[in-house]
Amino acid sequence: MKLLDTINDPADLRKLPRTQLTPLAHELRQFLLDSVSKTGGHLSSNLGTVELTIALHYVFNTPEDRIVWDVGHQTYSHKILTGRRERMPSLRQLNGLSGFPKRDESEYDTFGTAHSSTSISAALGMATAAKIKGEKRKAIAVIGDGSMTAGMAFEALNNAGVEDDVDLLVVLNDNDMSISPPVGALNRYLARLMSGQFYAAAKNVGKTMLPAPMLELAKKLEEHAKGMVVPATMFEEFGFNYIGPIDGHDLDSLIPTLENIKKLKGPQFLHVVTKKGQGYKLAEAEPILYHGTGKFNPSEGIKPAKATKITYTEVFGNWLCDMAHVDKRLVGITPAMREGSGMVRFNQEYPDRYFDVGIAEQHSVTFAGGLATEGMKPVVAIYSTFLQRAYDQLIHDVALQNLDVTFALDRAGLVGADGATHAGNYDIAYLRCIPNMVVMAPSDENECRKMLTTAYRFDGPAAVRYPRGAGVGAAIEPALDVIEIGKGVVRREGKGVAILAFGSMVAPSIKAADGLNATVADMRFVKPLDVELVKQLAQNHDYLVTVEEGCTMGGAGSAVAEALAEAGIAKPLLILGLPDRFIDHGDPALLLASVGLDAHGIGKSIRERFGIGEPRLVVNNT
């Protein structure tokens, strides 16, 4: 029997002798590779945290001690060791295991994560609660070097470092990678800590320039460095007891260190060094490719995808390069999502105008604002869900000053396997209420390109929101043409019912309209809304329907309702979109169908609401 099969919860793990942990790690790594290659998922980060996960559950008394995993994309080993091994084949599928920690999935998932850099704040909250309630337990935040770049992580360190009597441990899992290669001064600093050069530099500086007491300090630094218990200026300055760096794949190093830390009070900081993709050569060599995978054969590795339809992300990436070619003022900004946002080619072709600012959505928006004040033309490529982080910056630092920033909002609407945390359901509602903003939603790839150009040429803040994956397969015109701002187009003439569709919902609405003989308008603009078109459709039809892949509350349908009310038009109006609940992970088409946003669902909702019968089957008897 395999060791792994005997572990149904961490209590079983803690019964094993230390000598069995290394064989267990081998089994776990093999299980991960087999399992993720069949389901898809976040592979490299999980392969890199096998030993760390075993060590944490072995040393600490989970779930009594709380572990908060930052982002949570590295928690598959944690799921396997906490009673969910047999559910791994359902990972990220409808009604299956989530790809992230979820409080309602297991008591070991102490905090829901997926957006990065929240773990230290949450663990500090837990440690503080334990202190107030007089309960003895550790709260442990496990955070990656990429996630450590976010302001929020530093806000938490700043808060925690002065709390001498909280039982908090921050484990920095430093694999020298974000999704893409890591960026910024923090990364440089961590690299210096790891190489020990920092201490050599301190010593040299001490010898040549420093007065006697500082020389003494430099000597101490060197001594500590040799003993691997290194005072790291920055984390110590924040008030943490810094320990490390230690090898995060060496259980003989991890376990005694964690056992020692367990006895210490106050904020502790353990710096662990791991390798993304550890143990699977292909992932070690290409951690970016294996960060998030589909299904693949582990003995062959990921094969280049067969040419299928171009994705919206690629439409954006190509547009960005074309626009940069004709306008030297263009700068492209990504908060740590170069690959996902389609900016690899732009990075290669325009390295001086490409800015990966780290996982720093707030900064990315204000940085763009600053660039715009100087006449540059910033394009911020950002996932709809991550722009939520920068809402104040969007209002205060861009829109209020009417600055010329283009927002390319990827992953708008349901995203599928990543689930509710990553779904871009709210951007229409949160953008349309901001003065000065222009908000567009393309119905196909060609319209997307035109809208990006329109947003870019518009002298003010403008957003184009487009979904994950491919569109309808429309031919893309190479020209950089604009469309008229605030104008929709009628795509199908019909009678009785007019469907006012936005973005990705235009295609299924047209299909639905065939069975209803309804009119369909591609509204194109959420803001400014084409009020004239709304009035005209209201005049010529009995019923109006709006359809959007966004929350119905405050969304594009609400905009239409407001316009009708403003014009004093009373017309039966059905608003279709995403309901007022979080929608879990699963296949995107199934998810859309489950909320009635496929052609069948749209047609059905319209018939039911307005009492329109099924289309009669015409039988040709001749």
Ligand SMILES: Cc1ncc(C[n+]2csc(CCOP(=O)(O)OP(=O)(O)O)c2C)c(N)n1
């Ligand atoms: C707020 C936010 N922005 C962006 C992301 C997308 N994202 C997920 S993992 C990741 C890289 C994290 O790097 P690190 O913490 O070092 O973990 P690793 O992938 O190296 O294991 C990014 C950018 C996110 N989840 N949350």
Ligand SMILES: CC(=O)[C@@H](O)[C@H](O)COP(=O)(O)O
């Ligand atoms: C964990 C995380 O936030 C990212 O890795 C995310 O899963 C990427 O999503 P896409 O696959 O849509 O780029």
Ligand SMILES: [Mg+2]
């Ligand atoms: Mg990392």
